[in-house]
Amino acid sequence: MIQLPKEKKIAIISKPSLNSNELNLKVLNSDLAQDFVDHFDFSKKQLFIDCDEDALLEIDSELQTTDKRLLWESGKLKLTEEEWVSFQNTIPPLSPFLAQDLTGKELMLAWGKKESLLSAVESGLGTYYSRSRMGKWVKGEESGHLQNLTAIYVHSNPFFVQYVTNQIGAACHTGYYSCFFRELGANDSISFVYKSKVGA
Structure with a gap:
């Protein structure tokens, strides 16, 4: 095995x-x-x-399956300003960020921080935290294989982020569509x- x-x-x-x-x-x-x-x-x-x-x-x-919460869709936050500020205080220091394509297929799982999520909400691009480079990582910024987000969901217990994206090219660094x-x-x-x- x-x-x-x-x-x-x-x-x-x-x-x-x-x-x-x-x-x-x-x-x-x-x-x-x-x-x-x-x-x-x-x-x-x-x-x-x-x-x-x-x-x-x-x-x-x-x-x-457990419930999820729609945080962002098509460029717009789905929370009030007060809810958004309060929600940011619940984001763990490091948590899983999962990307799915529009059909529901898993593309990749990486890790992200609060700053990763804030950047994704602002830019509409799949954004993570690179533990090897110790900094923000926008998927595809070098390869061109960007993740144009259509929705962001958040889950609790445990906390994780679910991106729904229109994936350009390969999500995996090996060249495959999915990791x-x-x-x-x-x-x-x-x-x-x-x-x-x-x-x-």
Whole structure:
């Protein structure tokens, strides 16, 4: 079975179908996440893994999803000024930011800060925090593979941000449309979701 990176937080995204905008997310330590993979029931559910092997996508048709809140849509905040100021005080120092395309497909999971979300609201572009560069990261600002946002949702317990975006080109640095380009299967099988890359 695939070995997840040690000493790393692993995000597990769960949703009832591949093209659903409804989902749950949890963050586990590497030992618990490895146990999740090792005991996964491939006969009833699907499991995908991202390029860095620190995010998993579970498709479970019986899943019950939690509520989300529409924060921003088509360039406009959906909160009053007072609600927006109050909401900003609830944003954790670092949290998962998940990007989905307009059909509900997961594109990538990265991490973001309060400043990332404020920048996304202001610019309408998928914005994150790069832990390697220790600074703001606008997806595609170098490659041109920008994420033009149509909506931003926020979830609580745990807090995470859900971008809905019109993805230009590849979301993944490997050149694949999505970072979740591999599906795990029974007996240690791995299959590729996309036949070809769309960018580099």
